[in-house]
Amino acid sequence: MQFTTSSEAASQLATDCLIVGLFQDQPFDDDLTALDQATDGVLTRLLEDGDLPRGAGKTLILHALPGIKASRMLIVGLGKAEKFNGIAFTRAAQAAGKALRQSRARHAHCLLANSPVADRDESWKLRHAAVALAHADYVYTATKKPKDDAPPATDSVSFPAGDAAETQLAIAEAVAAGVQLARDLGDAPPNVCTPIYLAETATRLAGEHAGLEVEVLDEDQMAKLGMNALLAVGQGSVNPSRLIRLSWRGGKDGDAPLALVGKGVTFDTGGISLKPRELMEQMKFDMCGAATTLGVMETVARMKLPINVEGVVAAVENMPDGKAYRPGDIITTMSGKTVEVHNTDAEGRMILADAIYWTGQNLKPAKMVDIATLTGACVVALGHHASGIMSQDDELVEELLGAGHAAADRGWRLPLWDEYQEQIETPFADMKNLGGMPAGSVTAACFLSRFADGQRWAHIDIAGSAWQWGKPESATGRPVGMLVEWLVNNAGGWSAL
Known part of the structure; x- marks a missing residue:
């Protein structure tokens, strides 16, 4: 449009x-x-x-x-x-x-x-x-062609002319493109949208937008770095895992970037801890954190945002197999910290553990936000209207809450108090990957926080907001709007564009 x-x-x-x-x-x-x-x-x-x-x-x-x-x-x-x-x-x-x-x-x-x-x-x-x-x-058309008599897409919409109207509409086209990419990726079937497909999408974006650079790590490269938590999740799948990095250098040389880290589980069966049959098809949406990250990076490149931004995606498929990781396994993460696996369906935090640590150590961001369809507990707590925001950095939380309010893409703060940390303690490793039923969203964020030491970091749980439940089931493109708003605010605001 x-x-x-x-x-x-x-x-x-x-x-x-x-x-x-x-x-x-x-x-x-x-x-x-x-x-x-x-x-x-x-x-x-x-x-x-x-x-x-x-x-x-x-x-x-x-x-x-x-x-x-x-x-x-x-x-x-x-x-x-x-x-x-x-x-x-x-x-x-x-x-x-x-x-x-x-x-x-x-x-x-x-x-x-x-x-x-x-x-x-x-x-x-x-x-x-x-x-x-x-x-x-928006209508999904990748694998289903519209009927001959289906209403056509709207080609163009005009608005009354005014001061800077054309500039604002150009910005809107950039945001809409990022939202559509996130929705297209979220809606794509898991036999199409694999970790390799996400990497190819990032590579395509870098080819289409001058100034956007891509780096893709394969399994051998990740193994050399010790990214055993990420690799453990994907080892039961025939689709190889990838770590994807898109870089935008719109700011000054040497300025620390803002970093987004997206969970990209392209299909989540739960692994050995197999999910129930009902609604398992929705688990193609478990990569919506990755879709959001790529959508935001497209918008950033289209807007030529005057700031340095890194978009990192941990892309895996979680399948049951003879080689799959098991409950009871103890995994040594890239950070050197060990994790006892209590549930292979708590896989998102495993891949993010290595991705967050890698981002902090290698990219040294000024601020880092991870985005993940992480817990059903967040859906129970907040439903489908608000994304859950967790951090011990009060200023960063306020930035994200304010950005969500301004973008009409709202979030709500959940606690991340130290008292919750004891729920992921275990006598066999530095931590376990499941904290039990109480405060499941919070204990998942507690787990992630242990890999963000020394970072200005926040976690956004989008399990309830990333896709529309019911009919029609479709990715929403959230929270692309919130994160674009947050990045723009850090770049000096809309008036600076």
Whole structure:
């Protein structure tokens, strides 16, 4: 989807569809007033008859209205003005995007950014309206071709011209591209999206974007480094494991980078600790931390962000096999610390242990954030609306929480107190890889913290937010928005771009 600007009056735009918002408890705004006048009061009559949508996310498409050149008008309800915050705005724009796709319109003009949103400026509204429309237009097509009569994708959406509007829409295209990559990778089947496929994707990105560099470590190279925890998880699979690094050098030489470390378990059977049959097909989404990392790196490269960024992906497949690692095994990690395996389905923390340690020792980041579909316990705690954020670095947590709020991609802090550490103690190794049922998300983060010694590090558990459960099951692209916002803030803010 392409984004453009137009300075023409909305009523005079010859487009397939006009998109406007309507508050539940407010009179027509300037846009609707002008369109109502152009249609000789049609909108007023529909409002008086109760036919216009006013509830949040409700939509209505009107065809061939007199007095305007657009073929359709899509009205989306915005709900009550006092509750119309950044989240409500994003949901309204996504609702409009879904209706737009179903309308079969190929081109549209969007006026939603003219609606007032508390604590959000014009630039934010433009960016987020565009990204939300693109998000709603997404349809998975890699292995299933649309039917001949399926609604076509929306080719382009224009917005009212204004100061820096084109710049903000270019940023939106970059963010939307990163989100789409994360969704495409998450939705891909596990027989396609293997560790090698993730490495090839990173290599392709480096070839497409000048300034993006790639490094891929194979199993022999990782073995020489002592990355035994990562290799143990993948040793039961015929698909070889990989450690992938994408580097962006947009900042000054010598400036310490910000680092993202993504969990990339391309399929997780649980290994010897085999998962139940029900919903196991969803375990193709267990690489959404890796998908997020690659999506963010694409956005960073497209935006040419003036900061140094490292994206690291630990890519494995966790399968049961005669060579698979077992409960009871004791693994010596790259750090030299030993881990007693209590459950081979607690594999994400095993691969991240080596990846986090490698990143800290080799890349020496100023700050590091890992992203992982790590625990079902996080889904129990937070559901599907918030990602779980854990760290003992209060400042870093506040940065991520603030970025999530600003990006309408929210997180929530869970504790990482020292008292939880005792749950992963064992008499046979430095730690075990499972802390039991209580506070499962927290004890998983406790495990990871032991490999981030001396680092400004935070962990984001996206088990509930990375994909949409139910029908249709699909990757969400989260938390690409949060992490892009965080990186931009560290680069001086949106005004610096």
